[in-house]
Each structure stands twice: as structure tokens, then as C-alpha cells.
Amino acid sequence: MISATLFIILASLGGSLAQCPDYSTYSQQVHPPLSAGKYNLSSMRPASGCRTFVLPEVDHLIRSYKSKISDPDLYRLFQNSFPNTLDTAIKWKGTAQGSDEELTFVITGDIDAMWLRDSANQMQSYLSLLKPSANSSSLASLYRGVINLQSRYVLTDPFCNSFQAPAESGIPPATNGAATNDNVTPPYSSTSVFECKYELDSLAAFLEVSTNYYTATKDTAFFGKYQWLQAVRTVLQTATSMQIGTYADNGTVNTSPYTFQRLTTAGTETLSNGGIGNPVSPGTGLVRSAFRPSDDAAIYQLFIPANMMFSRYLNSTATIVRSLGTDDALASQLSALSTSIRSGIEKYGIITTASGTQIYAYEIDGFASVNVMDDANIPSLLAAPVYGYLDASDPIYQNTRKLVLSTSNPYWMHGPAISAVGGPHEGPGYAWPMASIVRILTSSDDAEITAELKQLVSSTSGLGLIHESINTFNSGDWTRQWYVDFCSRRVDLAID
Numbered sequence: 010m011i012s013a014t015l016f017i018i019l020a021s022l023g024g025s026l027a028q029c030p031d032y033s034t035y036s037q038q039v040h041p042p043l044s045a046g047k048y049n050l051s052s053m054r055p056a057s058g059c060r061t062f063v064l065p066e067v068d069h070l071i072r073s074y075k076s077k078i079s080d081p082d083l084y085r086l087f088q089n090s091f092p093n094t095l096d097t098a099i100k101w102k103g104t105a106q107g108s109d110e111e112l113t114f115v116i117t118g119d120i121d122a123m124w125l126r127d128s129a130n131q132m133q134s135y136l137s138l139l140k141p142s143a144n145s146s147s148l149a150s151l152y153r154g155v156i157n158l159q160s161r162y163v164l165t166d167p168f169c170n171s172f173q174a175p176a177e178s179g180i181p182p183a184t185n186g187a188a189t190n191d192n193v194t195p196p197y198s199s200t201s202v203f204e205c206k207y208e209l210d211s212l213a214a215f216l217e218v219s220t221n222y223y224t225a226t227k228d229t230a231f232f233g234k235y236q237w238l239q240a241v242r243t244v245l246q247t248a249t250s251m252q253i254g255t256y257a258d259n260g261t262v263n264t265s266p267y268t269f270q271r272l273t274t275a276g277t278e279t280l281s282n283g284g285i286g287n288p289v290s291p292g293t294g295l296v297r298s299a300f301r302p303s304d305d306a307a308i309y310q311l312f313i314p315a316n317m318m319f320s321r322y323l324n325s326t327a328t329i330v331r332s333l334g335t336d337d338a339l340a341s342q343l344s345a346l347s348t349s350i351r352s353g354i355e356k357y358g359i360i361t362t363a364s365g366t367q368i369y370a371y372e373i374d375g376f377a378s379v380n381v382m383d384d385a386n387i388p389s390l391l392a393a394p395v396y397g398y399l400d401a402s403d404p405i406y407q408n409t410r411k412l413v414l415s416t417s418n419p420y421w422m423h424g425p426a427i428s429a430v431g432g433p434h435e436g437p438g439y440a441w442p443m444a445s446i447v448r449i450l451t452s453s454d455d456a457e458i459t460a461e462l463k464q465l466v467s468s469t470s471g472l473g474l475i476h477e478s479i480n481t482f483n484s485g486d487w488t489r490q491w492y493v494d495f496c497s498r499r500v501d502l503a504i505d
């Protein structure tokens with residue numbers, strides 16, 4: 010047994026510098042030299058002059074892991090995927106007009122737009138390397154740029170999930186054909202917004218990336234400098250507005266602060282009841298989410314994983330606000346909301362199955378309806394320890410984990426090529442490698458971790474990148490060769 014420390018990642022895709030091949034094409038072709046293991050995995054890093062951001066410490070770390078990861082295919086997967094956000098997705102970095110405020114525009118996958126959730130998770134890949142630095146070539150500067158740009162997005166369009174490049178970049182707005190006929194309230198400007206699906210986890214992601222930067226750098230001064238505090242107030246106001254139920258006590262239908270309708274043939278791409286979604290009862294203390302982190306519509310809007318993640322990061326954000334010392338009332342409000350959401354989850358979000366087991370529900374409506382399932386996208390129930398809501402040893406989490414990794418989960422996908430949680434976004438039959446990674450991150454069982462690593466390494470179709478989803482019966486049939494969304498974390502494990 011050789012002890013190894015691995016970074017597990019989901020790859021991301023990116024734009025290309027002038028003269029550089031389009032990565033979307035490049036990443037579908039096999040490039041030598043191939044890895045020396047059983048699976049002959051492609052080299053997939055862009056040539057050094059074609060990488061969108063270079064951090065010497067990342068390259069150093071990749072080299073240092075060569076001797077630690079003995080399996081050549083697994084090392085190749087790591088080599089390709091770990092630097093992928095830096096290699097391909099830092100589309101623009103600069104400063105705000107007439108200011109020293111740093112801005113970083115991080116694109117998602119094959120789309121030239123920045124998602125709040127995805128960019129927070131993309132930065133999380135490098136969290137273990139983050140340390141204080143004023144240098145504009147540093148990882149700390151990249152983080153500050155993401156936090157500043159997210160603050161701007163949250164302030165202008167707090168209900169939206171995905172955004173256009175900032176005007177300062179000179180990058181023209183990307184076209185979102187799917188959104189052309191969207192009918193959304195509140196209305197938004199198409200020059201700043203790429204898509205406007207209200208997802209509670211987008212707001213939680215802004216608090217998460219802020220917390221991650223603060224925890225690693227203790228750079229309190231940064232949070233007091235620009236619009237961050239104002240953006241946190243907007244997050245609080247937006248989330249609180251979405252605690253409203255569908256009906257007032259006298260029976261009138263409340264005006265929903267957010268509505269969304271899309272011209273589509275997919276049931277998961279629009280909201281029922283004229284854009285407000287299925288009815289929700291007030292009084293649980295939970296915050297509604299119209300969409301899930303998959304960007305699919307919630308069935309019941311009291312979506313438990315996003316509430317878990319939001320509660321956890323409200324609490325840590327209160328610590329940052331307290332350290333600033335300029336708005337202790339806000340800090341108290343954040344803490345209070347964190348606590349009341351946690352109480353709501355523990356009171357209403359835990360259900361007992363027919364066999365008498367207590368588990369967390371995926372979604373509830375506050376009446377009596379519950380949706381028992383899990384989806385691969387993060388926040389998921391499976392990932393609750395990854396985003397720090399609870400410890401993996403929590404007995405109700407363990408019950409939930411067992412259920413979502415079994416055929417009792419309507420979105421558990423299994424077959425000879427790969428078995429993992431999937432979701433309605435790519436539909437039945439397609440397992441998501443991201444869920445295998447989360448399974449690794451929430452396990453202390455070497456046998457389970459090794460089995461998951463084996464299926465990750467064996468299911469890339471020779472490309473050596475982490476796909477979005479894979480046909481459980483045919484690893485040659487996958488979606489999005491270089492899937493973004495997250496996630497790197499150190500996993501100490503022993504491999505043969």
C-alpha cells in the first residue's frame with residue numbers, strides 16, 4: 010500500500026487566446042503523449058502559451074504529485090483536470106473603471122458566461138494554495154477579483170444565476186438562445202445577465218467564496234473596501250423576501266418577488282402556476298429556491314441542500330462582518346437567519362421513510378409533500394459534509410447517504426461503465442462523475458474510495474478529462490467532455 014494524497018477535480022473548459030486552438034474542439038481529440046497505464050489517457054493541457062492564467066505554485070504542485078500518485082492514468086487525470094480552470098476559464102482579469110478594484114471573469118464550460126455557483130467552486134479547486142498576497146499575479150488576487158465581480162452581479166441582479174463579462178473587459182455579451190423568450194420578474198438587463206434563474210445556492214456561493222478567501226487570508230480590510238458589505242445586505246434582503254408563502258392568511262395569493270417562464274418543451278426549464286412554481290407554505294423558516302444547482306426547476310421550492318449550504322455560509326459571513334466592526338446589526342441578522350434556517354431544516358426537512366429510517370428530504374413544500382431523491386449537482390444531500398453543514402459521521406446524514414447511493418434514489422444510475430448519482434438535467438441513464446467525486450470526499454472507507462477512483466479513471470473515453478455525465482452502459486457516450494462546476498479537495502487515501 011502506498012500512501013498518496015490526491016486532489017480530485019472536475020475539469021473545466023475555457024476560451025482560447027489568439028492563435029490557440031479552440032479548447033472545445035481540442036478537448037474532444039486525443040493528444041500525445043498518452044499516459045502509460047491501462048487506459049492510455051490523452052494529454053489535455055493547452056500549450057503553455059495558450060493557458061489563461063499561470064500560477065507557478067499549481068505547476069509545482071502537479072509535478073510534486075507525480076511521485077505520490079503511482080497509477081499513471083490517475084496521475085494523468087489529475088494533471089489534466091486540476092489546472093483546468095486556470096488553463097482555460099480565466100477569460101479576463103483586470104480592474105474596475107477608474108478604480109483599483111480587481112475583477113476576474115471566470116467562464117463556465119463551453120459557455121462564455123460566469124455562474125455565481127460555478128466560479129465559486131472553480132476557485133475552490135485552488136483553496137489549499139491560497140495565502141495572503143497583494144500581487145496582482147497571485148491566487149489571492151484572482152479570488153478578490155471573483156468576489157468583487159460577484160458583488161457587482163448580486164447588487165444589480167440578485168435573482169440571477171449567470172452573468173455576462175463586465176463592460177471593462179470589452180468582451181461583447183454572449184447570446185443565450187434558450188433565454189430569448191424568458192419572461193422574468195424582476196426584469197433584468199441582457200447586457201449584464203446571461204440567464205436569470207433564481208437559485209438560493211447562487212447566493213450561498215457568493216458567501217462561500219467570500220468565506221474561503223477570508224479564512225485563508227484574514228484580509229478584513231479587503232471586505233470593507235468596495236461593495237461587498239452592500240452585496241451581503243442584498244443577499245439577506247433577497248433571501249428573506251423568498252421566505253414568503255404562496256397564500257396570505259386571508260386566502261389571497263401573495264405577489265411572488267420572483268417569477269420565471271420559458272418557452273420550452275422541457276418541464277424542468279420553466280415554472281408552473283404562471284411562473285411562481287408549486288405552492289409553498291410559509292412558517293418553516295426555510296428560504297425558497299425556484300431552481301436547483303442543476304439549473305432545473307425545483308418541484309418543491311423549499312430545497313433542503315441549498316438551505317443547508319446557505320445556513321452554513323451565513324454563519325461564517327457573520328464572522329467576516331463582525332471583524333469589520335462597522336455593522337454589528339447586520340452580523341446579528343446573518344447569524345439569526347443562519348440559526349432559524351438550521352432549525353427549519355432539522356424540524357421540517359427530516360422525514361421518516363416507510364422502513365422507519367430518518368433521512369433528509371431533498372425538497373419539501375411546507376404542507377406535507379416531500380421529494381425523496383438526490384441530484385449530482387452541488388449542493389446535494391450527498392455533499393452536505395463537503396460544504397460543511399454537518400459532519401459525515403452524522404447518523405441522519407449516513408442514513409441519507411445510504412439511500413441516495415441506492416436504487417431507492419430515483420436518480421441513482423447504475424451499469425457496467427459507471428454507477429453514480431445522476432439527475433434530470435441529462436436524464437435517466439446518465440451518471441455524473443461529479444457525484445463519484447463527492448462520494449470520495451465524504452468517505453473514509455479505502456475500498457469505497459478506490460472503487461470510485463477506478464471508475465473515474467476508466468470512464469473518460471481516453472480523453473483524460475472529467476465529463477459532465479456518462480451513459481452507465483457505454484463510456485463512449487457522454488455529455489460535455491470538460492465539465493466545470495467544481496471540485497478539488499485533498500483526500501488522503503491509500504491505494505495499491
Ligand SMILES: *[C@@H]1O[C@H](CO)[C@@H](O)[C@H](O)[C@H]1NC(C)=O
Nearest residue numbers: 043045046047048049050471
Ligand atoms: C492502450 O494502448 C495499448 C498499446 O497500444 C493497447 O494494447 C491497449 O489496448 C490500449 N488500451 C486502451 C484502453 O485503449
Ligand SMILES: *[C@@H]1O[C@H](CO)[C@@H](O)[C@H](O)[C@H]1NC(C)=O
Nearest residue numbers: 063064065066144145146147
Ligand atoms: C508577483 O507574482 C508573480 C507570480 O508569482 C511573480 O512572478 C512576480 O515577481 C511577483 N511580483 C512582485 C512584485 O512580487
Ligand SMILES: *[C@@H]1O[C@H](CO)[C@@H](O)[C@H](O)[C@H]1NC(C)=O
Nearest residue numbers: 256257258259260261262263
Ligand atoms: C389579505 O392579506 C394580505 C397580506 O396581509 C394583504 O396585503 C391584503 O390586502 C389582504 N387582502 C384582503 C382582500 O383582505
Ligand SMILES: *[C@@H]1O[C@H](CO)[C@@H](O)[C@H](O)[C@H]1NC(C)=O
Nearest residue numbers: 320321324325347348349351
Ligand atoms: C455558527 O458557527 C458557530 C461557531 O463555529 C457554531 O458554534 C454554531 O453552531 C454555528 N451556527 C449555525 C447555525 O450553523
